Amino acid sequence: MMHFLATYGTQLIAKTGQHLYISAAALALGVIVAVPLGILLTRMKHGANFVITLAGVLQTIPAMALLAMMIPIFGIGSTPAIVALFIYSLLPILRNTYLGMQGVSPTVRDAAKGMGMTWWQMMIQAEIPLAAPVIMAGIRLSATYVIAWATLASYIGAGGLGDFIFNGLNLYRSDLILGGSIPVILLALLVDYLLGKVEVAVTPRQLR
């Protein structure tokens, strides 16, 4: 192990950085798109089911196929990988945002409106804080998915820890396979743990 680290240490750090960059970028895009979209869906009478089903369909496309499909559009490198992973991250965030917002009790909404909150104040001061734990759970789930699937991104030249694993497979070198997959596992666990902390932090005290 020391030998592995001595030989590949620098590379490992660089690949982990790439891996994190791809995952974080995809997840950030997912949050930026899916959270507002999820909130918007709760304001619409129709269409919510359609949009969530569509996100579900996107989710069922095999990862390799989706990544490959990105090449004709975005070429190779990190951009197509980020776009593909972003598509995967959508469903859990979208679904949880929608459910979280729907789950805010009508009583609270009625009281907030009846006391004179504007549409915007209701959302910022009442609904989003109350839906935050559920939304956060969706983001957390997406984060672990994205980190795991980012491994495949190396196939389309995006780099990341997948490079170790695929090299290991090609060269029949188990140290490279393990040297790539163990950090991915650790990374996923670490991010999940940290986001779990965030989830607790955004949960109102009495709802914990």
Added chain:
Amino acid sequence: MLLSMEHLRKEYPNGKIAVDDFNLQVGRGEFIAFIGTSGSGKTTTMRMINRMLKQTSGTIKINDKDISKMDPVKLRRSIGYVIQNIGLMPHMTIQENIEMVPKLLGWSKEKRAEQAHKMIELAQLPDDMLQRYPGELSGGQQQRIGVVRALAADQEIILMDEPFGALDPITRESLQDLVKHLQEDLGKTFIFVTHDMDEALHLATKVVIMSQGKQVQVDTPENILRHPANDFVTNLIGEERLIRAQPNILSVSQIMLKNPVSITPDKTVDDAIELMHDRRVDTLLVTDDAGVLQGYVDLEDINRITDPHTAVGDFTNRQVFFVKADSLIGDTVDRILKQGVKNVPVVDKDKHLVGIVTRTALVDIVYDALRGAPEANEEPASPINADIHAAATHDEGGEIPQ
């Protein structure tokens, strides 16, 4: 008028008419209770006042200003709002909850905090509760906060939608006392939706009975108990409650017999005997020429008189027990029954004789009231009764000055 509602109508797109030609004038400091079965339109009507719903036609004015021309957000901030399921924000502390509307109105932090302390005191809850979260409080405590939150920005009108429906009877009663206090002592105006008739009768200055979107009766609790408009109202109040309420709403004048047999003091014993014979009574009430009650004579007294020309006035019993015509039966029944007399004369405020109450009529009413409420069948122990009796005699009976 603080609040005026004219020809309100609410019709839903599916053709269902929720409220039909609703009219109501509400003065400052009134406590209006909307009562009716579910689907009677009472909540719908209330929600139109703060524009949570928009009427199909008709106008609502607050201080003569048409609310449909006001900004709904501003309007709602000026009206207190309390709902059944409390509606406190679970993610905010009690203090943040109370300060909600003041904050929306842009009050300074200091002024808001001061108000929060004032409000928690008004709710009769400890000051340190301000830092707690709603989930840490009992249902009754939460609704106390819900009530004072509705007053935190000095709102004049407070709307309440079945606010105590989910609470146990004891907690409910203490909250009823709280809102009654707010109305009576702070002069707040309440519009209160309930389906609990006891609550409506206990709290309201005016009860609005609704059925199928229409007002069935609008009146004070006393008048509704006294004159239910129709069978629907009677049913809603309940036969039992009406009977039980009788002693407390009927006045003596409503059950007395008019035209009692009376005689003036200058008549003779002969005249008295003849009158008794004609009217088949054994007691005559003695009044002067102006009709003021002087006393009574009965057959035994007359028996003792040997001279048939003696004037009635010479042997009149001036020790006579009487009741006033406008007093409530509930207040006088004990006194009358404990006197042990068959009949009690009824006088107006100038002691003019206006009628007579028979023991039988009274007993009927009391009996009905007791039968209507078997659990209230707790007669006080007799020594206490004796006290009441003594006090009563002192109070209203006694010698009549000549």
